[in-house]
Amino acid sequence: MPNPTAAMLVIGDEILSGRTRDANMHHLAGQLTAVGIDLREVRIVSDDAPAIIAAVRAMSARFDHVFTSGGIGPTHDDITADCIAEAFDDSIDVRDDARALLQAHYERSGQELNTARLRMARIPATATLIDNPVSTAPGFAIGNVYVMAGVPAVFQAMVASVLPGLTGGAPLLSRSLRVMRGEGDIAGPLGIFAADHADLSVGSYPFQKDGIYGANLVIRGQDQERVDAAFATLEQLFVS
Amino acid sequence: MPNPTAAMLVIGDEILSGRTRDANMHHLAGQLTAVGIDLREVRIVSDDAPAIIAAVRAMSARFDHVFTSGGIGPTHDDITADCIAEAFDDSIDVRDDARALLQAHYERSGQELNTARLRMARIPATATLIDNPVSTAPGFAIGNVYVMAGVPAVFQAMVASVLPGLTGGAPLLSRSLRVMRGEGDIAGPLGIFAADHADLSVGSYPFQKDGIYGANLVIRGQDQERVDAAFATLEQLFVS
Numbered sequence: 001m002p003n004p005t006a007a008m009l010v011i012g013d014e015i016l017s018g019r020t021r022d023a024n025m026h027h028l029a030g031q032l033t034a035v036g037i038d039l040r041e042v043r044i045v046s047d048d049a050p051a052i053i054a055a056v057r058a059m060s061a062r063f064d065h066v067f068t069s070g071g072i073g074p075t076h077d078d079i080t081a082d083c084i085a086e087a088f089d090d091s092i093d094v095r096d097d098a099r100a101l102l103q104a105h106y107e108r109s110g111q112e113l114n115t116a117r118l119r120m121a122r123i124p125a126t127a128t129l130i131d132n133p134v135s136t137a138p139g140f141a142i143g144n145v146y147v148m149a150g151v152p153a154v155f156q157a158m159v160a161s162v163l164p165g166l167t168g169g170a171p172l173l174s175r176s177l178r179v180m181r182g183e184g185d186i187a188g189p190l191g192i193f194a195a196d197h198a199d200l201s202v203g204s205y206p207f208q209k210d211g212i213y214g215a216n217l218v219i220r221g222q223d224q225e226r227v228d229a230a231f232a233t234l235e236q237l238f239v240s
Numbered sequence: 241m242p243n244p245t246a247a248m249l250v251i252g253d254e255i256l257s258g259r260t261r262d263a264n265m266h267h268l269a270g271q272l273t274a275v276g277i278d279l280r281e282v283r284i285v286s287d288d289a290p291a292i293i294a295a296v297r298a299m300s301a302r303f304d305h306v307f308t309s310g311g312i313g314p315t316h317d318d319i320t321a322d323c324i325a326e327a328f329d330d331s332i333d334v335r336d337d338a339r340a341l342l343q344a345h346y347e348r349s350g351q352e353l354n355t356a357r358l359r360m361a362r363i364p365a366t367a368t369l370i371d372n373p374v375s376t377a378p379g380f381a382i383g384n385v386y387v388m389a390g391v392p393a394v395f396q397a398m399v400a401s402v403l404p405g406l407t408g409g410a411p412l413l414s415r416s417l418r419v420m421r422g423e424g425d426i427a428g429p430l431g432i433f434a435a436d437h438a439d440l441s442v443g444s445y446p447f448q449k450d451g452i453y454g455a456n457l458v459i460r461g462q463d464q465e466r467v468d469a470a471f472a473t474l475e476q477l478f479v480s
Contacts, residue, residue: 016279018269022262025284029258039256041291044265044282051281 003038004064004166009055010044011070011080012150023152024069031159035167037065047071052083060087060145065166067159070150072139074116080147081140085124088142095123098138105136131161133176133218134205153205157218160203174220175231179238182206182213189237190217197230243278244304244406249295250284251310251320252390263392264309271399275407277305287311292323300327300385305406307399310390312379314356320387321380325364328382335363338378345376371401373416373458374445393445397458400443414460415471419478422446422453429477430457437470 008028014020025042032039040063045051052071059066071080085092098121099113106113120137123129130139130148134157139148141162148158161174179186183206194202201220206213217234221227248268254260265282272279280303285291292311299306311320325332338361339353346353360377363369370379370388374397379388381402388398401414419426423446434442441460446453457474461467 015265016269016282018266018271018273018279021266025255026258026261029256031258033258039258040286040288042256042282042284046280048280 003036005040006032006037006065006067007041007043007059007063008039009052009059009066009068010042010150011047011052011068013046015044016046024150024155027152027156028067028069028159031163035163037166047077047079049079049083049086052080053087056084056087056145060143064144066145067162068145068147069155072120072137072147072149074119078119081122081124084127084142084145084147088124088126088145090124090126090142092122092124094118094121095125098123098129101129101136101138130158131174133157133161133174134207134216153207153216157203157205157216160201160218160220173222173224173227174218175227176216176218177231177234177238178214178216180212180214181238183215186215186217186238193230193234193237197233200226200230243276245280246272246277246305246307247281247283247299247303248279249292249299249306249308250282250390251287251292251308253286255284256286264390264395267392267396268307268309268399271403275403277406287317287319289319289323289326292320293327296324296327296385300383304384306385307402308385308387309395312360312377312387312389314359318359321362321364324367324382324385324387328364328366328385330364330366330382332362332364334358334361335365338363338369341369341376341378370398371414373397373401373414374447374456393447393456397443397445397456400441400458400460413462413464413467414458415467416456416458417471417474417478418454418456420452420454421478423455426455426457426478433470433474433477437473440466440470 008025010025015022029039043055045055068080071078082092102117102121103113123140124142127140127142130141132138132154134154139158146162148155183204186204190204199221203218204215206215219227219230219234248265250265255262269279283295285295308320311318322332342357342361343353363380364382367380367382370381370386372378372394374394379398386402388395423444426444430444439461443458444455446455459467459470
């Protein structure tokens with residue numbers, strides 16, 4: 001049986017203007033190759049609704065899976081979700097499930113869920129959410145299209161959420177712990193923890209915020225009890 | 241007046257498989273931005289004739305300029321030239337002008353112009369050649385499409401050959417000198433030479449072959465006499 005095929009659509013002006021160099025394409029290409037899915041085409045388009053809609057329709061019709069990155073943030077030029085809804089003739093509005101995720105996230109961090117941030121809860125009616133263990137605002141899947149963030153750490157975490165479901169494996173459950181220490185401090189004990197939990201996937205997604213280094217540590221597995229137990233151990237290790 | 245628009249088509253499996261990370265897209269994006277041409281879309285397709293032909297036709301119709309990279313080498317999977325000819329309903333065969341360039345190049349280097357290398361002289365009948373000061377085998381322009389090599393040093397040299405003609409400047413003439421010394425040895429005197437010839441463009445394209453470092457030094461300018469005089473000086477400097 002031939003391998004399943006895939007395409008990627010990168011949305012945004014940063015790469016086309018030469019300001020930034022692609023990281024997500026390279027990451028996805030490697031991940032897909034590793035699981036035996038053939039990445040056949042990549043398109044990069046700017047924040048332009050007709051271009052996005054046309055590309056999504058063309059690629060969705062031609063390939064088994066389509067992955068998009070970029071354009072799902074809180075600013076006016078984040079138009080990906082609305083374009084995807086239109087490409088699938090679906091309706092779109094702020095959805096209660098996505099709003100609840102954001103509400104809880106911003107309450108925890110003491111920030112306001114303002115109108116701009118609420119944009120990130122605009123999800124097509126028939127889509128299912130994609131877990132974002134790094135910064136909460138979800139991606140979504142509709143038809144054979146997986147809509148993910150452009151920030152590399154978030155993109156990578158979402159790819160890790162999505163891929164097991166495409167390769168016939170059971171969907172992975174995840175729990176994540178935000179640790180306000182640099183990865184250099186974390187790496188030693190985290191490596192031992194990962195070796196002790198070889199049946200789970202343990203990831204570290206570093207960030208820097210207001211000059212402070214931190215990381216989101218993500219545990220993924222198929223069994224909720226195992227994941228919960230490992231999470232409790234992780235908390236003991238890194239939250240004192 | 242709005243800026244002219246452009247698109248890029250990257251041809252080949254290396255990036256899609258994750259083996260290599262794109263360099264040409266980033267280079268072209270920066271160069272186009274610098275001269276006020278808007279890069280609106282990039283597509284990456286594999287060595288697949290229908291995909292290449294469809295992409296070239298779609299992009300050529302929609303944008304002012306289209307740049308391609310990859311698939312014009314000597315091996316069986318280098319099918320770009322034939323695909324471009326088909327996209328423009330043009331005929332294609334080994335062309336005398338391109339063959340003469342390759343013949344002279346391989347005679348100088350004592351290598352045989354075999355059947356495989358002769359593939360690089362297959363050029364659509366109505367195309368014009370694009371200068372390749374690094375490794376001789378030419379690119380070509382047909383309609384609004386510029387067909388260039390995938391090897392980054394060659395791609396960059398071809399972009400430098402093509403861009404002035406797109407921005408209303410006079411076409412540049414070039415002469416190149418192959419120097420079998422590393423760039424670290426060359427850089428000092430070459431910097432002084434470039435400063436002494438501020439009306440010309442002076443480029444260095446390094447290579448490594450059989451463990452020996454070298455560089456193709458390229459002089460570009462609008463006036464043949466100035467270019468020739470500068471070339472003579474360059475020879476005195478670096479060929480002893």
